[in-house]
Amino acid sequence: MKKLFRFYNILRLTAPTKKGLVFLIVNGIILTVIYNRFFTDSGVYQFDFVLLFGLSVLVVSYYAYIAHSTADNPIYQLPWTAKERVLYTYLNVIFVFFSILIGLILFGYLMMGLFVLLGDGLDSGNDVSVSLRSSLYLIGYSTLFFAIYMPTSFYKNIKRRYVHSFIAWITLVVVNFIVVFILSGNLNLSSSLLIQLNSSSSGLGIAIGMLVVSVLALYVSYDASKRLVKYK
Amino acid sequence: MNSIETKQLYAKIGDFTLNDINLAIPEGSIVGLVGKNGAGKTTLFKTLNGTYLKTSGEMHIGGMNYRNAEKEIRMAMAVMYDRFGGNQYIKGKLLRKIYLQSHPKFDIEMFDDLVHKYGIDLKKKLMNLSFGMQKKLMLILTLSLHPKILLLDEPLIGIDPIDKQEFIRLIQNYMENEQHTIILSSHQVDDLQKIADYILFINEGEIVLFEDKETLLEEYRMLTLPKEDQRVELMINPTPTSLGMQGLIRSRDEKELEDKVKRASLEQIFIHICR
Numbered sequence: 307m308k309k310l311f312r313f314y315n316i317l318r319l320t321a322p323t324k325k326g327l328v329f330l331i332v333n334g335i336i337l338t339v340i341y342n343r344f345f346t347d348s349g350v351y352q353f354d355f356v357l358l359f360g361l362s363v364l365v366v367s368y369y370a371y372i373a374h375s376t377a378d379n380p381i382y383q384l385p386w387t388a389k390e391r392v393l394y395t396y397l398n399v400i401f402v403f404f405s406i407l408i409g410l411i412l413f414g415y416l417m418m419g420l421f422v423l424l425g426d427g428l429d430s431g432n433d434v435s436v437s438l439r440s441s442l443y444l445i446g447y448s449t450l451f452f453a454i455y456m457p458t459s460f461y462k463n464i465k466r467r468y469v470h471s472f473i474a475w476i477t478l479v480v481v482n483f484i485v486v487f488i489l490s491g492n493l494n495l496s497s498s499l500l501i502q503l504n505s506s507s508s509g510l511g512i513a514i515g516m517l518v519v520s521v522l523a524l525y526v527s528y529d530a531s532k533r534l535v536k537y538k
Numbered sequence: 539m540n541s542i543e544t545k546q547l548y549a550k551i552g553d554f555t556l557n558d559i560n561l562a563i564p565e566g567s568i569v570g571l572v573g574k575n576g577a578g579k580t581t582l583f584k585t586l587n588g589t590y591l592k593t594s595g596e597m598h599i600g601g602m603n604y605r606n607a608e609k610e611i612r613m614a615m616a617v618m619y620d621r622f623g624g625n626q627y628i629k630g631k632l633l634r635k636i637y638l639q640s641h642p643k644f645d646i647e648m649f650d651d652l653v654h655k656y657g658i659d660l661k662k663k664l665m666n667l668s669f670g671m672q673k674k675l676m677l678i679l680t681l682s683l684h685p686k687i688l689l690l691d692e693p694l695i696g697i698d699p700i701d702k703q704e705f706i707r708l709i710q711n712y713m714e715n716e717q718h719t720i721i722l723s724s725h726q727v728d729d730l731q732k733i734a735d736y737i738l739f740i741n742e743g744e745i746v747l748f749e750d751k752e753t754l755l756e757e758y759r760m761l762t763l764p765k766e767d768q769r770v771e772l773m774i775n776p777t778p779t780s781l782g783m784q785g786l787i788r789s790r791d792e793k794e795l796e797d798k799v800k801r802a803s804l805e806q807i808f809i810h811i812c813r
Contacts, residue, residue, distance in 0.1 A: 315636045321625035377589035378623030380633075383683075384640045385612040537591065537604040 313398045314405070317366070319380050320373045329458075329467060330368040334361060336475055337451070344482045344499045345444070355407070359448045362403040363455055370395040370459035371467075374535065388535040395459060396528060399452060439513040440500040446516030451478060453523035460534040485512055539601065541565045541687050541719035542586065547595035549585045556581055557744045559595070563736070566716045568709075570734030570751070571723035572808050578743040579723040580619070583689045586721075587617045600686060613643055616685035618676050620692035622664055630660035630667070630675055641683060649682040656704070670697040677705065681712055688712065690722045694729055706733060727805040737804065741812045751804070758786050758807050759799040775810045786810035 337360045342351045373379045374391070381391060454474040461467040483493055489502045489512070503509040540562045547559040556578055563569055573579045584590040586597070588604045588611065597603060599611045630653075637644045653660060658667070658675050667675065677693060690709075694702050710733070712718055721738075724730050730737070737754050739747040749757070763770050764782045773785030786802055 312636075312639050315632075315639065318628060318632065319624045319636060321627065376623055377584040377587070378617075378619040378621075379589075380622070380624040380636075382587055382589045383612075383616060383680075384637075385609050385642065386640075387608040390609075537588065537608065 313394050313401045316373070316381060316394055317369050317398060317402070320369050320376075322369070323372055325375065326368050326371045329371075329464075329471070330364055333455075333471055334364055337361070337364065340475065340479060340482075344486075344495065347498050347501075356444050356448050358406060358410075359399075359403050360451055362406065363399050363452050366395065366399045366402055367456060367459040370398070371461075374460055375462055388537065389532050392460065392528065392531045392535060396456060396531075399456070437504050439503055439510045442510075442513035443500070443503055443516050446513065446518075446520040449520035450481070450516070450523055453520060453527035454478065456527050457531045457534060460531050485516070488512060539565050540598075541567075541600060542721070543596075543598045544586075545596040547585070547597055548593045549581070549590050550593050551581055551584075551590050554578065554581060555743050556585060559585075559745055561738075561745070561748065563719060563721065565719055566713075567719055567735045568713060568733055569719075569721045569736045569738055570727075570730030570804075571721055571738045571740065572725075572727055572730065572804075572812075573723070573740040574812060577740045577812075579740060580691055581743070582740065583617055583619070583691050583721075583723070586689060587615070588612075614685060615687040615689065616680045616683045617689040618680045618691065618693060620695060622672060622676055626665040627663055629663050630658065633664070633675075633679065634660060637679065637682075643683050643685075645682045645684060649678060652678040652682070652708075670701045673697055674701065674705070677708060681708060686717055686719065688718065688720045690720060692723055692725070694724050694726055702729070709733065727808055728803070731804040739808060739812055746812055754807065755801065755804070757789055758802045759789055760802040760806050761785065761787060761799045775813045777810075 338351070338357060341357055341360065345356070346352050373381050386394070451474075454477055455471070458467045458470050458474070461470065482499060486495060486499060486502065487493055488508065489499075489506045503512065506512075542561055542563040544559050544561045547556065547561075549556040554576075559582065571579050571582070581590065585592055586599065588608065600614045602611050602614075604611060634646070634649065637649075638646055653675070656671075656674050656678070658671055658678070664672055664675075673693065673696070677690075680688065680690075693705060693709075697705065706729070709720065709722070713720065722730065722734065731751070734751055737747070737749055737751050738745065747754070758774075761773075762779065762781050762784045763773075765778065767782070770776055770783045770785070772787050772791045773783065774787065776783040776785030778784075786807060787799065
C-alpha cells in the first residue's frame with residue numbers, strides 16, 4: 307500500500323505551473339473531439355471512462371513533464387533511476403484513473419442515495435447495453451492512446467513534444483478510419499464506430515486485434531520513454 | 539580518492555554552456571564555489587546531480603557514473619538548491635513522510651531532533667515558513683540523508699547572522715566525518731574563506747581557477763600604485779581609486795614592489811580575476 311501512495315506522492319511534490327498547460331488544454335480538447343466524433347452518435351458529446359482515462363493520462367503527463375523538465379524538482383533527491391522515474395510515471399496514470407473512478411463511484415452512490423431519500427426513486431428506464439467487443443475495443447483504444455501519448459512527458463524540447471503529439475493524433479485518427487474501413491468497406495462514419503463494431507461479424511476479431519496492438523504499443527512506448535531520459 | 543571527478547565535461551542547457559569542466563575534488567574537502575550571477579554555479583550543480591544531461595566528457599561521482607549507477611550516486615549525494623523547487627503548498631510533515639517512504643537512508647530521528655532543536659513547525663505549508671526557516675528545513679532534510687557528497691547552492695544567502703552561524707555549525711558537524719565532501723556556492727566570499735579548503739572560481743560557464751585555499755591566498759597580493767607607475771602593468775585587472783591604481787599581483791612579482799603589498803582577501807582575488 308505504501309508503494310502505491312509513493313506514486314501519488316510524486317505528483318504531490320510537483321506544483322502545477324504554466325509550463326505545459328497550453329499543451330494539456332489543447333490535447334484535452336482534441337481528445338474529447340476525436341473520441342466523440344468516432345465513438346458516440348453524431349452531435350452527442352458524452353463523458354465516459356475512456357475520456358476519464360484519457361484525461362488521467364494528460365494530467366499525469368503534464369505533472370511528469372514539469373517534474374522532468376525542472377532540474378531542481380525534489381524527485382531528483384530521491385534515489386530512483388531514470389528507468390524507475392519513467393515506470394512510476396506510467397503507473398501514476400493507472401493510480402490516478404482508479405482514484406478518480408473510485409471517487410466518482412462513491413460520489414455517484416452518495417448522490418443516488420440522496421435522490422432516493424429526497425425524490426421519487428430512480429428512473430430505471432435507461433438500460434445501457436455494454437458488449438464484450440466494444441469494451442475490449444475501448445480498453446485497447448485507451449491503452450493505445452496511453453502508449454502513444456506518454457513519451458511526450460519526457461521531451462525536454464517543447465517543439466518535439468508538439469510534433470510527437472501531432473503525430474499521435476494523426477495515428478489515432480488513421481487507426482480509427484482503418485477500423486471503419488474494415489468494418490464497412492468505406493470511410494463513411496454514418497454511425498458510431500462501436501455500433502458498427504457490434505453489428506459486424508469481424509467485430510470481435512478487430513477488438514481483440516486492437517487490444518493486442520495496444521499492448522505491444524505500450525511496450526514500445528515504455529521503451530522509447532526510457533531512451534528519452536537515458537544517460538549518455 | 540576523489541569524490542567528484544570530471545574530464546572535459548560539456549553541457550549545453552538552452553543558450554548556456556558549461557565548457558571544458560575539469561575537476562578533481564578530493565574526498566573530505568570543502569570546496570567554495572564562487573562566481574557572478576549567471577556564471578554557471580547552479581548549472582554545474584544540476585549537471586553534477588544528473589538533472590541536466592551532459593553533452594560530452596566524463597563525470598564520476600564517488601567513482602561511479604550515472605549511466606550504470608544512478609541509484610548509488612543518488613544515495614551518496616544530496617543537493618540543496620537556493621530554493622525548494624517543488625510544491626510550496628505542501629506541509630513539512632508531508633515532505634518528511636515522502637522522504638521516509640522513498641529514501642532508505644533517511645534518518646528520521648536525526649530529522650526530528652534537528653527540526654525540534656531549530657523550532658520548525660512541520661504543520662505549516664512551506665510557503666508559510668520564513669525564508670530562513672525554509673532553508674533550515676531544506677538543509678536538515680538534506681543532512682538527514684547522510685550523504686557522502688553534499689552540494690549546497692547559496693545556503694547562506696538571505697538568512698540572518700544568527701541563523702547563518704547555526705548553518706555553519708550544522709555544516710561543520712557534518713564535516714566531522716572525514717569521508718564527507720561539500721561543494722558550497724556563495725556570493726559571500728568572506729564566509730567561504732572561513733570554511734573552505736579549496737576555492738573554485740567559475741565565470742561564463744568555464745572554470746577560471748581551482749586551487750587549494752591557502753595556496754591561493756599565498757599566490758596573490760594586493761597593492762596600490764600611483765597611476766603613472768610603470769609597474770601597474772604587473773597588476774591583474776587594476777582598478778583606479780583615489781589613491782592610484784589598485785590591483786592584484788602574483789607573489790612572484792612581489793620582490794619588485796616590496797613593502798607596498800598587502801595580503802589579498804578571497805573576495806579581492808575573485809573580483810580582480812573574474813571581472
